Amino acid sequence: MAKEYNFREIEQKWHRLWTERQTYKVVEDENRRKFYVLNMFPYPSGAGLHVGHPLGYIASDIYARYKRQQGFNVLNPMGYDAYGLPAEQYAIKTGQHPEKTTFANIDRYREQLDKIGFSFDWDREVRTCTPDYYKWTQWAFQKMFNSYFDDELQKAQPIERLIEKFKQEGKWPSDEKAQSDLLMNHRIAFLGETMVNWCPKLGTVLANDEVVEGVSVRGGYPVEQKKMRQWCLRVSAYSQRLLDGLDTIDWSESIKETQKNWIGRSEGAEVEIKTTDGVSFTIFTTRADTMFGVTFFVLAPESELVDKVTTPEQRVAVDDYIKYVKSRTERERMIDHTVTGVFSGAYGINPITGDRCPIYIAEYVLAGYGTGAIMAVPAHDSRDYAFAKHFDLPIIPLVEGADISEESYDAKEGIVTNSPISPDKSVCYDGESLNLNGLTIKEAIAETKRFVKAHNLGRVKVNYRLRDAIFSRQRYWGEPFPVYYKNGIPTMIPEECLPIELPQVEKFLPTETGEPPLGNAQIWAWDEANRKIVDKKLIDEKTVFPIELYTMPGFAGSSAYYLRYMDPHNDEALVSEKAAAYWQNVDLYVGGSEHATGHLIYSRFWNKFLFDLGISKKEEPFKKLVNQGMIQGRSNFVYRIKETNTFVSFGLKDKYDVTPIHVDVNIVKNDVLDLEAFKAWSPEYATADFVLEDGKYICGWAIEKMSKSMYNVVNPDMIVENYGADTLRLYEMFLGPVEQSKPWDTNGIDGCFRFLKKLWALFWDKDGNLALTDDEPSADSLKTLHKLIKKVTSDIEVFSYNTSISAFMVAVNELSQQKCTSRTILQTLPVLIAPFAPHIAEELWEAMGGEGSVCDARWPKWEEKYLVETSVKLGVQFNGKVRFDMLFPADATPEQMIELATSAPEAAKYLEGMQIVKTIAIPKRIVNIVVKPC
């Protein structure tokens, strides 16, 4: 009997041995170069892992194992992003404490992950919801509270320095409340009265990236704008650094592009405008060149200027308009772009032309961007154009040849004209007046900026779309703020008293008085003198004060977790100096691109802040980012003839009136339905009849999102049970490029399973003994092996795992045909396959008497000498068509090849009566001879 590939036995054995031997334990080692591989840690939901989750983990595990075999000291940790809404909503529904359900989910995740054979060092596991972890989330928050962003230095500085500066400038108020208010405008973590995304259904505020098209990402509930006092992080201060950093990291262009869009840098000018009534305001424009085409000004309805400029005659009309705007939801405003607006009664004076232009109030101008006021140039801005047409305002074209009869000319290309229309239409400052005629638009912008700056009419200004992050949530299941309110002034609980643990509450819903869930906590007041948390009843506002009731958002705990993995058990520091200096930053980060404008921005911001403090050693946290694609579901359908219990096979369904019904993909194989399993699937189908084709029931299929309701969820446990973890790992990678989204289709998995069986069979003779010999390997086998090493090595480097696996398949087939039994060849195979299929690799390695774990076996190098050909077969083509193939010496020069090709007997018939126009020889490819009739 040949030895069977018993994957169950092999995989269980190695899981046990890896744990016993602590194979994957990592310690800092100054003598070895480090490599830090990281996965975006999962949120442990109740549904468990489906087959899409491990994709990225497998990809990074292969890389981590490969790097380890190359001699790097590889950190490859795993943990859980455990705070968040779903656990809390489940708690509200079932009355179970979210901690209980979260920990149960974590256990389930761990069990599933363990089956797949990852090289995680579980001693370094972190969970964001445990006090020893969130102590450092709270600590970082306090550091942000006690820092401000110095615009000159472009970095965070201790707040004391700012106080010092205020004192020197004589701006430091004596009143404590005034001091607090002043500093709040500068702290990096601050309490701000801002417009927030309020989601009444979830009872909490949301960050900008948690809202899409006016509804919440979680749940899809409507979101409204509301002015609220919230904790915020001054992310916007880091806009420029967040933008600049993108050029230094190895991320995909599309993700960088997304972040650039999100940061939204735009360079322009701010210009001071005076009204005829003497009020002044500032407008922001990126098209300074169009100052001569301004025909009106527009203020955002929410702007404080509205009140100041509105004339008594227009007061009623303006108030009505403001009322109308307030009645509209964010969503309506976003979808419906009908032109609305009202005249304020006031006029602004264009400082360049001296023209008097009406000031309008319109909702198309946003209060939150720029100055909330614009100059309108209808000829060259489509929104201004629509507004001007609607209110019948003048339109002045400024670009040569621009046709503005139907629409505005928005392009930034062309030659400027009409600027000014006549010399007397340009106001003179210090003997200079602006003339842009004849310049290109780009030159005109620069010239206007210079003019504005030189004559003190405004300033050059860069605006960013990136907003500060709202950092508080009205929820229970999150990090509590280490903050108490002393006479209404937010005050930090001393650092030594951290962590402030999340208190127990009976109810997770907000209190009747509208307070967040922490309002339900009884022991939730700060005793300043005794430095401890005490009963709320003791609050006297003298020594005992209320503690903040808000909690931190999901991204708080996930922003710096990669630093914690470096030194997870340290209770003196987030990360020790030594560990941070050794591990530096993440070399390879693998995760989904859906975090592009959330986690990946926050994390970069958070790291930059810690970098300013000297805690993090690198400006950017993630050197290289690989975005794994989403795994979509492949649903199967059966077709029920209407009003019967008869199901018709896919190929015959068009002959009947049928309803397609989702059927569980786990009872379908290669689109053939397992009839017995189907009958057992649901009582409704127990008596089902079938119309078969070729004796089989063929199901239809469609690509959809993987979800329970589509019955297309494939569970990795099932695959591991039927084929083994190694097959699962191979197949997940074989499916296609890691970055690409693709549907899961279990149909192809047999190919990977067969490959492993073939690989296994190479090593054993028909009696089940090792079939290795010490024979000299044949030249063919050496070539096969070295070709494989070369291909796999270069493919792993670029995450092209699917082509590596193809190369393995080819190599195993070749070796099998060569009947190769040479130890030299065969003992290298487990080493090469180890990153992909570690269990079988260990088993073979051990069987052959390999030393230690195959995980530490050195990655082999290929040698070109085995790959060199003695002769090369080249195609000889005439006029671009391949006419014949011939053999050339491998070292022939192009000239020699041309010589050989033109004198070859086969060439004669093509050259007869022809003259050679041109000859080209591409080494190792083709000899091309261009001919034409004489």
Add this chain to the structure above:
RNA sequence: GCCCAGAUGGUGGAAUUGGUAGACACGAGGGACUUAAAAUCCCUUGGCCAGUGAUGGCCGUACGGGUUCGAUUCCCGUUCCGGGCACCA
């Protein structure tokens, strides 16, 4: 509307980055072994045409042009799918 990425057999996908398109795998068809099934192995498999045959010819990488001796690859235009931003001045 603006920006980014993509389109290759029945299917997932390769193609040394301008050099014989379709590697590898699935599926399908045919065959061997077997009482049978499973497993395993062998052959065929982009389309069309010619030939008994080894084989040969034409077309073919979303569509239309261009550059080139040569284009899946580079350039221009069009269509379709996916992603990001979006009344951001």
